[in-house]
Amino acid sequence: MAVTVGIPRALLYYQYYPAWEAFFRTLGAEIVLSAETSKSILNQGVRLAVEEACLPVKLFLGHVADLRDKGVDMLFIPRIVSVEAKKYFCPKFLGLPEIVRCCVSGLPEILSPEINIAKKPVRTRVEICRLAARFDRRPWVIDRALAAANEAHAAYKKLLQSGCTPQEALDGGRQACREGKIRVAVLGHVYNVNDNYFNCNLLAKLREMEVEIVTVEMLPAEAFACGGKWLEKESFWSFGHELLGAGCFLLQEKSVQGLILVAAFGCGPDSLICELLARYYKRSSSIPVLLLTLDEHSGEAGLVTRLEAFIDMLRRREAV
Ligand code: SF4
Known part of the structure; x- marks a missing residue:
């Protein structure tokens, strides 16, 4: 055996x-x-x-x-x-x-x-x-x-x-609909963004709201090149480098209307990297940022309320 x-x-x-x-x-x-x-x-x-x-x-x-x-x-x-x-x-x-x-x-x-x-x-x-x-x-x-x-x-x-989430890629590349009226970056460590129980099904909820999502994994390696070059000292954390690079790349591309940062409670690197990225967006653009810190008590109802409010706000901005 x-x-x-x-x-x-x-x-x-x-x-x-x-x-x-x-x-x-x-x-x-x-x-x-x-x-x-x-x-x-x-x-x-x-x-x-x-x-x-x-x-x-x-x-x-x-x-x-x-x-x-x-x-x-x-x-x-x-x-x-x-x-x-x-x-x-x-x-x-x-x-x-x-x-x-x-x-x-x-x-x-x-x-x-x-x-x-x-x-x-x-x-x-x-x-x-x-x-x-x-x-x-x-x-x-x-x-x-x-x-x-x-x-x-x-x-x-x-x-x-090509735009698959890890679960879709593991299922053989069958993708849920990727089109959306609004494009939002969902940036976080791969295990925070893709564990559906842990994040209360965040990606599926956004898709239900007709939001097109882009995650770190969907970007080519070159996208991370700018990393934290705008900082005095670059991040030597792998995930930190990717998050800062992805955020910077999407900002330069002007391809997203909103940024959702997904962090885990108790993560030292995230507490710094997410704050730096949120400040960078505030300083360099008018793109709204939502920070979701997940812990073992995160409830679905609270998350949905915050997501709906954020997406409504993005839609209103697009309509103006
Ligand atoms: S401390 Fe942060 S980077 Fe390290 S394992 Fe936990 S969530 Fe991941």
Whole structure:
């Protein structure tokens, strides 16, 4: 019987799942995903985490507990430090395997290769090959697994950049209607903008209001080039760099009528980056900005009221 590898449907799942799936499947492993986020997964995560953890990490712990209860043989929780030069993930990603070990009991083995492209590209490849060799030692199979992962990631990115949300891309690229009378940027970390339970179905609600949305993932990599060049010092956080770059790009393009910033409660980088971006928009344009900070008590009714008021205001401005 194939070894089962559990992948939590949280954090960077939204960014890398197709690559991870192709990698493990080529090596002969069976992938088990945690269930979609629900109240019980969220409550479980909140119970397991320390108070100071940000909400996405609490949610991640809930997904890990779900996989433990499903009885998987191994868990895949990579230590992601950096995926590009001079840009780093926040410390929670660096310590994610340890956070999980400390907070959740009764876990199976955790596979946690270190991904550090900025400082240790060779060692990163060695770690990934070592991990692959746990499943199949034949070099050509390992090479095939790496190639399959790269291919799947490139195809996934192409779908996202064609306007799909991660869920639509994972469903094979079937897109909901993209046309809208108003175009709004919804900027936030990929896991905040795309976990429908966590954000009370934000994207679907906007589409119901006939709003065309653009997210960070839909933009080409060149869009982030201006990053935080307008700041005295550029952000070295990967997500921060993307958010600042996307905001700056859309402002220069003059292609959106409003900006919605989605932040998670307890996120240190977000508290700074979102504030900087909101101030930049205020200073350089008349584009309205709505900041949504999500926490475990975020209610759908409150969110809908704020969204409706924001979109109504954008419509009135367009009508003038
Ligand atoms: S970037 Fe923010 S939300 Fe994401 S894991 Fe780090 S602290 Fe949490």
